[in-house]
Each structure stands twice: as structure tokens, then as C-alpha cells.
Amino acid sequence: MKKKREIPFIFVAEEIFRPIYPAIARDIIRTTNIREGVCLEIGSGTAALSRSLARIANLRIVALDASRSVCKISKRYIKDDKLEIAVVNGEVENLPFDSSSINLVVSRGSIFFWRNKVKALLEIIRVLKSGGIAYIGGGFGNAKLKRYIEKRMKQIKPTWRVDNRKRMQKVNFDAICSMVENQGVKSCRIVRRTGIWMLVKK
Ligand SMILES: C[S@@+](CC[C@H](N)C(=O)[O-])C[C@H]1O[C@@H](n2cnc3c(N)ncnc32)[C@H](O)[C@@H]1O
Numbered sequence: 052m053k054k055k056r057e058i059p060f061i062f063v064a065e066e067i068f069r070p071i072y073p074a075i076a077r078d079i080i081r082t083t084n085i086r087e088g089v090c091l092e093i094g095s096g097t098a099a100l101s102r103s104l105a106r107i108a109n110l111r112i113v114a115l116d117a118s119r120s121v122c123k124i125s126k127r128y129i130k131d132d133k134l135e136i137a138v139v140n141g142e143v144e145n146l147p148f149d150s151s152s153i154n155l156v157v158s159r160g161s162i163f164f165w166r167n168k169v170k171a172l173l174e175i176i177r178v179l180k181s182g183g184i185a186y187i188g189g190g191f192g193n194a195k196l197k198r199y200i201e202k203r204m205k206q207i208k209p210t211w212r213v214d215n216r217k218r219m220q221k222v223n224f225d226a227i228c229s230m231v232e233n234q235g236v237k238s239c240r241i242v243r244r245t246g247i248w249m250l251v252k253k
Contacts (some may be wrong), residue, residue: 074192088154094161135231
């Protein structure tokens, strides 16, 4: 059987997706208005979103990823950028943090890969402080950036747009939000903004 060729996501994140992270970081800060305290990025990859957040807010950032090798790579990017971001190797389903210790949880493009989304969301709610917000989903910052990404990705992988849409549709955000609302959080809101984001307020 012919093996499916995957594009290394580190190349994608650092070369093609590069301009989306500052735009998403601005959206996160504008929407949540959380500018200080502890921020946890889950499924951080190269920590591109964490690095963008570190440049615009006074947050103590922790970038967590399940892949040991990805964590190593993100540490290099953080060092090159002369930023202070802690990197933790771990899984969202079993977060190595105290309950009620985190002000802001962010995650882009990772929920689609979580093995146990219910367990993951319960963990995120557990670690959030009262008044804390989780901003989880996938997207490209704005319509112009989305068009640019689609154009670039099409040159590399013609089926990318369709594959990406299918991946996004695989996660039932409405069902997850309903489940989350039954866990005593203040609110769970879905925002469809050049992608899909779930905003959970504890
Ligand atoms: C598509 S990448 C997105 C990386 C980054 N957030 C970005 O937008 O560039 C998905 C990341 O989620 C991580 N991941 C997948 N399952 C995870 C889990 N259960 N817990 C933590 N990280 C996970 C992967 O290792 C990978 O780095």
C-alpha cells in the first residue's frame, strides 16, 4: 500500500502559518482581556502562539505538548527569540498542574488530535482559576490570512483545504460545550471566526 506523505508541521508552523499567530494572539487578548497571570498553551507545537502572546501581554506562559521531540524544538525557538516561556512535556488528559492555578488556557489546532476530549476538557476546567478562560479551537486569524494560507498550502498539498475542513468537522464543538456547561462553568460559547473556537469561562 502506498504510504500517505505528510508535510512536517514544524515547517508549516514556522514558514507558512507564521503570520497567523500574532493575529490569533491579539484576538485572544482582545476577547478574554486576560493580560497577566499564568497562561497555559496546550498542544503548543513550536510554541509559536505562546511566543506571540509573550510579546503582547504580561503573562507567565507555559507551553505544554505531548511530544518530547516537539518540546525540544520549541525550546530552541523560544531561546532564539530570547523569551521566557516554560516548556512542559505532558498530555492534556492528565495536566501536571494544581487545581485553580491558571488564568488563561489557549490551544490552537490540537483538540482535533486529543484522544479523550471529555477528560481533556474536565482537566482544563480543573486547572482554571475561577474567572479564568479557556480559548480552544482552530483558525487562521482573519479572512485575508486564511486565503493566503489556503493558497500556499494548495501548492504543497492540493487536498489540504478539504482535509482541513474534514478534520475540523470531526470535532463536535456544540456537544463538547453542552458537556462543559454541565460541569458548573459560568459559560461556554462557540465563536466561528475563520475557524472555530470554544470560549469556556470558569
Ligand atoms: C497541529 S499541531 C498544532 C501545534 C500548534 N498549536 C500550532 O498551532 O502551531 C498539534 C499539536 O498537538 C499536540 N498534541 C496532540 N495530542 C495531544 C495531547 N493529548 N496532549 C497534548 N498535546 C497534544 C501534538 O504533539 C502537536 O504538537
